[in-house]
Amino acid sequence: xxxxxxxxxxxxxxxxxxxxxxxxxxxxxxxxxxxxxxxxxxxxxxxxxxxxxxxxxxxxxxxxxxxxxxxxxxxxxxxxxxxxxxxxxxxxxxxxxxxxxxxxxxxxxxxxxxxxxxxxxxxxxxxxxxxxxxxxxxxxxxxxxxxxxxxxxxxxxxxxxxxxxxxxxxxxxxxxxxxxxxxxxxxxxxxxxxxxxxxxxxxxxxxxxxxxxxxxxxxx
Amino acid sequence: xxxxxxxxxxxxxxxxxxxxxxxxxxxxxxxxxxxxxxxxxxxxxxxxxxxxxxxxxxxxxxxxxxxxxxxxxxxxxxx
Numbered sequence: 001x002x003x004x005x006x007x008x009x010x011x012x013x014x015x016x017x018x019x020x021x022x023x024x025x026x027x028x029x030x031x032x033x034x035x036x037x038x039x040x041x042x043x044x045x046x047x048x049x050x051x052x053x054x055x056x057x058x059x060x061x062x063x064x065x066x067x068x069x070x071x072x073x074x075x076x077x078x079x080x081x082x083x084x085x086x087x088x089x090x091x092x093x094x095x096x097x098x099x100x101x102x103x104x105x106x107x108x109x110x111x112x113x114x115x116x117x118x119x120x121x122x123x124x125x126x127x128x129x130x131x132x133x134x135x136x137x138x139x140x141x142x143x144x145x146x147x148x149x150x151x152x153x154x155x156x157x158x159x160x161x162x163x164x165x166x167x168x169x170x171x172x173x174x175x176x177x178x179x180x181x182x183x184x185x186x187x188x189x190x191x192x193x194x195x196x197x198x199x200x201x202x203x204x205x206x207x208x209x210x211x212x213x214x215x216x217x218x219x220x
Numbered sequence: 221x222x223x224x225x226x227x228x229x230x231x232x233x234x235x236x237x238x239x240x241x242x243x244x245x246x247x248x249x250x251x252x253x254x255x256x257x258x259x260x261x262x263x264x265x266x267x268x269x270x271x272x273x274x275x276x277x278x279x280x281x282x283x284x285x286x287x288x289x290x291x292x293x294x295x296x297x298x299x
Contacts, residue, residue: 053270061258
């Protein structure tokens with residue numbers, strides 16, 4: 001038995017070739033690396049031992065996502081599939097990974113039986129649309145903390161409350177162009193992360209041409 | 221390279237602090253820098269090569285977007 005194990009060949013390593021010096025890059029488990037890079041941008045590269053690129057991607061993608069959230073007043077990332085307020089931007093934002101996941105949780109929570117987001121927090125919660133039912137607690141919290149909403153914006157429908165208005169209109173009126181700029185930043189962060197995921201899956205994109213090699217040798 | 225990264229993160233914050241005085245188009249510049257950086261880093265492994273390719277991509281992206289902007293401005297001017 002031991003003899004058979006000794007003769008067993010090691011599993012083949014999946015490698016990519018560096019376009020810069022032709023050295024081999026050990027991709028380890030590419031599928032796992034790709035999933036890690038989706039979950040946390042750059043984490044797949046770090047898992048593969050490409051720490052510099054991993055940290056670079058992490059800073060760039062997460063930094064841009066955070067900048068977009070900040071510019072958009074924390075309102076630009078939410079998941080909503082309600083008629084009249086389908087948030088297609090979230091398809092791109094979801095590419096940034098786990099940082100966008102709370103939006104899905106909040107959306108499901110508001111549609112669920114509790115009719116309120118997780119812990120009653122408005123973080124990444126989708127905007128209320130006309131006629132939407134929410135819990136009384138969430139309605140009171142919104143009326144107390146949201147500058148655009150007061151208690152009269154809800155119909156009393158025991159045991160729930162029904163919103164009358166469009167919360168996203170309030171956001172647009174208050175944030176103006178910052179809503180669009182923040183949305184653009186977070187969308188681009190998610191879309192660029194697709195390149196990062198591919199890099200973790202298959203290694204560097206493209207192969208150097210002869211012109212590239214000549215230009216490189218000239219520089220060095 | 222980290223100066224590009226830092227600039228791409230700091231620029232929006234600086235621009236936001238100036239609020240409405242800054243035309244919205246300038247908020248695209250950090251995104252051009254960021255896209256160039258990610259494009260470059262997904263095509264190379266060596267930090268020096270990534271730096272060189274970032275500038276290369278930024279020039280191309282900025283140039284193409286600048287041309288489109290110029291065309292739109294001209295169209296708006298003549299319309």
